[in-house]
Amino acid sequence: MKSPGGFASIEDFFAAFTDDVGGLISYVDAAGRVQYASRALAEWFDAPADAIRGRTLAELYGAQTYAQIAPWTDRALAGEDVHYERQAMRRDGTAVWLSVNLRPHRDGRGKVLGYFSCALEVDELMRTHEALGRALDELATHIENTPLAVVEWSADFAVKRWSPQAEAIFGWTTDEVLGRKPGDLGLVHAESVETVRALTRELAEGRQRRNRMLSRNHTKDGRVVWCQWYNSALYDDNGRLTSILSLAEDVTARMDAEEQLRQAAVNDSLTGLPNRNSLAARLEHAILRVNRSGDRIALLFIDLDRFKKVNDTLGHAAGDEVLRQAAARIRACVREVDSVARLGGDEFVVLLETDVRPDTPGIIGERIRAAFGSPFDWKGTEVRCGASLGVSLYPDHARDSAALLASADEAMYREKSAG
CATH class of the missing domain: 3.30.450.20 (PAS domain)
Structure with a gap:
């Protein structure tokens, strides 16, 4: 066979090719003896290529290393393509990662005559791979934590x-x-x-x-x-x-915390009713609406009678419970369209802004008085608190929200003073 590239023989061409590739290239026969070694492989063993030829892998690598690679070489001699990576030691004692490929060589009838071996140094690649693995492990840890x-x-x-x-x-x-x-x-x-x-x-x-x-x-x-x-x-x-x-x-x-803050801004924390700020906003909105429609709105100002005595004799916990029960009773006396608010202390307000007829405030006021005729319960003890009411109408008694509330307050105190 004529050698390519002007080489004297095909062997010279093959030697030049493997030397240029730079890998640790060899051919090992079926008996496990090296029949060809590239220049790089010879340098690895720090020996001339001729000194390597004919020697077994066990002789070249030593018993310990050979025991590690024998399972792979046995598979190649059994006819299997093999790839593996291992960390090897150079003659100077430094470690390097090798990527090794073994390819069986067969005759025309398929009999395995030996195998070709090519090992490439992939130290930098393995360091990168290990660094990537560590980074992925760290990322996985972060994801888990x-x-x-x-x-x-x-x-x-x-x-x-x-x-x-x-x-x-x-x-x-x-x-x-x-x-x-x-x-x-x-x-x-x-x-x-x-x-x-x-x-x-x-x-x-x-x-x-x-x-x-x-x-x-x-x-x-x-x-x-x-x-x-x-x-x-x-x-x-x-x-x-x-x-x-x-x-x-x-x-x-x-x-949930933000919703609680929003509720605290507009609702009374003790009774859950709208607070003074919420009432003011609703009242302003109602006044704007009736100014356009020509309708009427009404305020009922409610103050509990004898409430201070409850706090003084039974304590503030009892007073708080009476306020909660009072709020529930007032709410039960009004219509779905009406609003009940707690101004603070023992003062409540009912806002009537829908279908307010001349007798509507009086009807609802009587319901509330009747509801307060029954005693409240504090841990089995009957607690009696009546209710004084004052009514104010818009636009009959006031022209703005503050005046309307003040008018209802004055009417309530007139009733309380009258007994």
């Missing part, structure tokens, strides 16, 4: 990744959610469905690469939780959406 749920969705919004914190927040295990969509799980509350659809569509269609949203979600056991979602779209090199990575924070406690 973060208070945020980590959820990865496929391009068609099926679950691909479901972190331990996602299990903790929503209740479903990873096995229960993989491959399933939010609709399959009932994950999104009905009130948040449209918001979630709109924002995920922005990501899916490439109009946004990341967004955030606040939504109500269902848990496996049927509870409703508020979650703040931080979403990022991931694309391939061609710009196609591959997945969406979401971080979800359970903000139910925060939302």
